[in-house]
Amino acid sequence: MKTAVLHIGIGNVGRELLEQVTTYGSDLVYHGLFDVAGGLFAADGLTSSQLHAFPENADKAVAALDCVDQMTDPFILVDTTAINLTLPVMKAALQRGGAVTMSNKKPLTGSQADWDELHALGGNRLFYETSVGAGLPVISTLKSLLATGDEIVEIQGCFSGTLGYIFSELETGTSFSAAVTQAKALGFTEPDPRDDLSGMDVARKVLILSRVLGKKLEINDVAVEKLYSDALADLAPEDFIKQVSTLDSEYAQKATDAKQAGNVLRYVATVSPTEHSVRLMAVPATSDIGGLHGPDNIIVIKTKRYLDNPLIVKGPGAGVPVTAAGVFADCLAAELVLKGEHAL
Numbered sequence: 001m002k003t004a005v006l007h008i009g010i011g012n013v014g015r016e017l018l019e020q021v022t023t024y025g026s027d028l029v030y031h032g033l034f035d036v037a038g039g040l041f042a043a044d045g046l047t048s049s050q051l052h053a054f055p056e057n058a059d060k061a062v063a064a065l066d067c068v069d070q071m072t073d074p075f076i077l078v079d080t081t082a083i084n085l086t087l088p089v090m091k092a093a094l095q096r097g098g099a100v101t102m103s104n105k106k107p108l109t110g111s112q113a114d115w116d117e118l119h120a121l122g123g124n125r126l127f128y129e130t131s132v133g134a135g136l137p138v139i140s141t142l143k144s145l146l147a148t149g150d151e152i153v154e155i156q157g158c159f160s161g162t163l164g165y166i167f168s169e170l171e172t173g174t175s176f177s178a179a180v181t182q183a184k185a186l187g188f189t190e191p192d193p194r195d196d197l198s199g200m201d202v203a204r205k206v207l208i209l210s211r212v213l214g215k216k217l218e219i220n221d222v223a224v225e226k227l228y229s230d231a232l233a234d235l236a237p238e239d240f241i242k243q244v245s246t247l248d249s250e251y252a253q254k255a256t257d258a259k260q261a262g263n264v265l266r267y268v269a270t271v272s273p274t275e276h277s278v279r280l281m282a283v284p285a286t287s288d289i290g291g292l293h294g295p296d297n298i299i300v301i302k303t304k305r306y307l308d309n310p311l312i313v314k315g316p317g318a319g320v321p322v323t324a325a326g327v328f329a330d331c332l333a334a335e336l337v338l339k340g341e342h343a344l
């Protein structure tokens, strides 16, 4: 039995996912593709030439929500957009008995009420492994720990490849402004680096992890330390880049102070019974988090069972092939659930 795929957001991750699924996902058949340009839908499946011609052959009048309403066979709705407008389509897909997979964090980081509704509708048909740590097994690890009766004591980690790169550079004597400029040139930052330096992307990941643990909270409940001064907050992006060097001496001092104490600076996310935060910390250079270099991510999970020797997941926390593969793996898990062959 084949499983139909309706896929919204054919950008970097979406295009790679399409490639991976059509190459390796023998029982997954694309029935719909949707992007800003419009949609493409065929009730009996799209041909490979139709898929490869997208978005040139997209039709403005074909909308994902209407196509979901036409689905009768088992299907998976995939969201690889970066927008906060896909929640209604997801809810409709789940109500119709479909499964939902996503790399997009936005549907998961709105109100607690939306999270609750999505999970009440979705149950085990809702997958978002790549929303934290891209292809790394973070969400599934937490869910397995919880399902087997373990208790999470504390989660700490670094979930921003961009900030990881910047603070690793600082250790080698590079100035803050040079590190930011290099990260931008390497394509690690958003077009406006303040989108990374604000800490909000990491805060969204803290919100998702906290909610997976069953906590009820909103994004404003996460304490966020942003990495630039208020004076630089309202500048145009090109002026921000010109003036970011005004932060150099402050960060050079922090890096020097940290080094003298045997520490390094890391932008750390913490989830514990008393804390939901993202902030710059000086951590021992010899610690697991201190030993992280460059854009890699790490999550250190302390539980009742993994207390003295925490469970650690570490590796690339971004990247198109690994993220697409993570969504693909979620699609394969969703396929098993829809076929009634998967218990968790």
Ligand SMILES: NC(=O)c1ccc[n+]([C@@H]2O[C@H](COP(=O)([O-])OP(=O)(O)OC[C@H]3O[C@@H](n4cnc5c(N)ncnc54)[C@H](OP(=O)(O)O)[C@@H]3O)[C@@H](O)[C@H]2O)c1
Residues within 6 Å of the ligand: 008, 009, 010, 011, 012, 013, 014, 034, 035, 036, 037, 080, 081, 082, 083, 085, 103, 104, 105, 106, 130, 131, 133, 134, 317, 318, 319, 320, 323
């Ligand atoms: N790249 C990574 O390493 C990584 C890792 C983990 C998670 N993610 C998440 O994965 C998602 C996709 O990332 P990406 O790098 O592939 O981003 P991207 O290249 O910007 O892709 C997003 C796609 O969604 C499309 N889109 C925008 N508005 C839409 C709408 N109203 N309806 C349908 N499609 C719409 C965009 O079209 P336009 O380009 O025409 O606007 C674009 O094709 C993001 O949420 C990102 O945070 C990415």
